[in-house]
Amino acid sequence: MDKKAMREEAERLMREAMANRKVTVKQGDTVIMVTCGKCGAPNKVKAPKGVTRVGYVCKECGAKQETM
Ligand SMILES: [Zn+2]
Numbered sequence: 001m002d003k004k005a006m007r008e009e010a011e012r013l014m015r016e017a018m019a020n021r022k023v024t025v026k027q028g029d030t031v032i033m034v035t036c037g038k039c040g041a042p043n044k045v046k047a048p049k050g051v052t053r054v055g056y057v058c059k060e061c062g063a064k065q066e067t068m
Pocket of ligand 1: 036037038039040041058059060061062063
């Protein structure tokens with residue numbers, strides 16, 4: 001793959017991701033309040049409807065974790 005093809009592929013994937021996100025928002029994302037397991041800070045995490053386990057990064061300490 002040359003650089004031009006790689007860039008076009010990256011742009012295509014980004015457009016698809018943005019389109020998917022718009023659709024998801026329309027369907028009603030839910031906001032989950034979670035407490036960071038490392039520092040205890042409250043975090044708001046957006047999740048698609050019906051999904052309770054989503055990965056997020058704590059806004060205070062940056063720890064990667066999943067909501068329960
Ligand atoms: Zn934290």
